Amino acid sequence: MGITRRQFLRWSGVSTLGAVMFNGCRIPEEELQIESPVDMPEDLVSGIDNWYATVCQHDMSSGIIVRVVEGRAKKIEGNPDYPMNQGRHSARSEAALQSLYHPDRLVEPLYRDQRLGQLVPISWASARQILSDKLAGLSDKGKFRIVTGPLRGHLALLTSEFVKGYGGAHMAFESLEQVTLKAAIKSVFGQNRLPEFDIANAKHLVAFGADFLSTWQAPVRYARAYGEFRQGESRRRGTHVQVDSRFSMTAASADEWVPVKPGGEGVLALSMAYVMIRDGYVPSVHAQALTDGKLLPALDNFSPENESVRNATGVDASRIETLAHEFANPGNQPALAIGGGSAGAHTSGLFNLKAIYALNVLVNNINSKGGVILNPDPPIKELSGQDVVSMGTPASLEEWQSLSGQNVEVLMTRGVNPIHGLPKAAGFSEVMANASFVVSFASFLDETVALADLVLPEHTYLEDWGDDVPDPGPGYQVFGIQQPVVRPFHEGTRSFGDELLILGASVANDLTGILGLEPGDEQIRPEFRDLLRKGAYDLWMQNRGSVKAETFDGFWNGILERGGWWDMEENVKSQSAPDPLPIGSDGKITWPTIEFQGQQGVDTFNLLPFLSNSMMDGTLAHLPWLQATPDPITSMTWHSWVEINSKTAKDMGIKEGDMLELSSPSGIVEAPAYLHPAVPPWTVSVPVGQGHTDYGQYASGVGVNIMNIIAPMVDADTRALAWAGTRVKVRNTGVNIDIPKFEGSVPSIEAEEGQIIQITNLH
């Protein structure tokens, strides 16, 4: 078959096989450069590598390019063009290759044999028939639920239309979710989308609880900016204060770490606001906006001199004053405050985050260089609808709990593991047990999939079409495109989007018409890629931004080549006034009670769970590279551990590797102790994401699942899980194990002269 270059480009643009060679910044219509032997597809030349651009779903918001040699993906790098990460990437995106070639992938549909009680292989045709029969047989259309991760872009559009067609509901699952963060951003900045934080141009940065260099929101983007913030050319070195109840990787990088008491972050922020207003650092217009015109008296409760402030924060008056002065000092502008993570995961979570983000209003950094940059709506109209946007907001604990009373008949899960990631009190195992039929789309068998009646194996994202509208974006419109960089490695996997379209067509639910796709027939039915192309067509018609072309095909190839489309000119020009903080009837702002559930008395601690730097919430725990990546602070690998202060541990007779029993009213777990000097003596920390019973050979049986002992505390306003609101009792079981840590793998290479880490106070 003699394919010309021109034909190849066209063909690749419309087939699931094709992808266009990534060529840097050339004009889209430019032809491929490679000379190919006769009878070989043009992008498959022996010994020559091709690079394809796509977006990363392991590390949301990153654009990647993938090196493909003879049909096999070999290496992932950051996409230098993609605005979010600009060529840089993380350990997590690197490991997508292990997901693709993982030995434990699901490779064929499985159906639970009622007699044996086991999952047995069936064909796709039967699987589709079973599923559409179940959907058609719903006694009430409202009894259908679909649970996915937070969805964005066209998959959110498709899923929301699919759900509407059934009168069911969608719930987004996220472990250690950020429900309160979204609510706080909405309240303070009036925005539905998370803003960009311009760290690269800030001079002074105060972060509360957000581990933004490691796991929070868009860590690669922030880390790239942080390098500039630190030692960028032609700028003064920025200073970073981390207010955090745990010594995170981000706290380790900060110039100063303030170990605030858990839950007291908001009180500390408003105490800083009090000092800033009292000492005349804040123009009264900003102070009025925040306090509803009542100014300093409204903040009386937050004077750092108050004993109650010191009790709530654990920080003394003079230090709060210094923090406030540094933040507001004109010489330190632009100053930037960000908050999230554990700061928003208390019963006072929303209050905390609102108070923290309000600091930005006081220094007036909104939409200015080095400050909080608001993000515009997506460039494609269909993607900015409320229904579509809400697909990206995770469900709160209260919503999960109410699900069990709703008599769900057919439950569909896709790529998420709520059985492992939700606390028991959410009642999700009961929902699964009571549902008459559970179907799971997944690439791997995990604890949730193992309970399903029907298992449908999905492509990994390196084999599938998709898109992304990053949230948070970079301050302007970005539409990232995900294309298959290799053919599906297994014959039996399918695309989730394609399957929804097929299902939609078979159950008298004309998704094709609703989505405005060409109807097609049995042989050529619409695919998810067609929906992406339709969105791209809208973009092409707008004729602006990073890719413009004479023809739509040229445009399509251009965005595939670059990994997406963006328009730096398209940003938010106006903003609404911030909501004032809630003021009581006495004209004063008060803080909500900071409550904890669990043990009190000797040997009890605040439990601070945290996302793993490499495995996040455990979604990536099945990948051996990421299990073997040392935790930045403890150097621990392949296990769970309990971080406990060295001195406290010594007083309790605890040594490294001692198995500690952590008990809360919700349960008990055991994990080995790791002692270090930077754990606040009143807390212990355990990473989430381990303790899988079913997640492939590399994750099963490794460590413990800390979510099993998280108490069902909720934020007072949003009813989201207050995952940092648990207190535990710590008991030494007396068993000691040799912990798999990297530390000590090489003998200390300290010398008399010439220390390893040399330090200067020069900027």
Next chain:
Amino acid sequence: MVVEQRNRHKWGMVVDIDRCIGCQACVVACQAENNIPINDEESFRARRAFQWIRVERYWEGEFPNVKARFIPVLCQHCENAPCEVVCPVYATYHNDQGMNVQVYNRCVGTRYCANNCPYQVRFFNYWEPVWPESLRNQLNPDVTVRSRGIMEKCSFCVQRIRRAERTIEGQDNSTISDGELWSRNLMPACVQACPTGTLVFGDLLDETSRVHQLKELSLADGGRGYKLLEPLGTEPNVIYLKKVDIHADGEVKAHA
């Protein structure tokens, strides 16, 4: 390409530890590029995990005045390398581009080199590396999988440098520059990944390269440059830039 026609290069690296956040992106990038065996749980217990580049973490002080410091450590590609002189079979030698090179098919596994390396960056294959069959699809065809009995270490991603010479200098008749290395993904894997720009790689002989400029600036009076274990006289081709601590009392040296 004939060897005599090769352009002269001297490869080196600058590591700015004031930028390092300890994120481990370099570590995993290196493992993906260089076919490093999977470090299983047992390898960590046995203290035999393979990490051609590693991030060390040092503590200073006690709570609440406590600091953690990160430093990436890789082969220093010493000009005066203690590993080279002890190899009985010339499996490790210094090439004409400033790199300390390991020739796998010469290595007979005496382990003298690892024993003599003060930076502890050499790794010995006590076992044959194993991957599940499907994971082998990811292996980089440009890099040898080392067998049992062989010593291995950071090569500055020599396969990428060779590709740069072949494609940029050989085919395109151009010169290797920072820009060319970046745009063709030919920086060493760790450098290409590093999100904060801690790692800077390039040709020390190229006056326009960032690594050359940083070296000149940082080793001048008042600069932040230093070399690891400098008193040993190994003359590394990797230069470190000191951590900045605004609270430090003048020029201090942290205890490691």
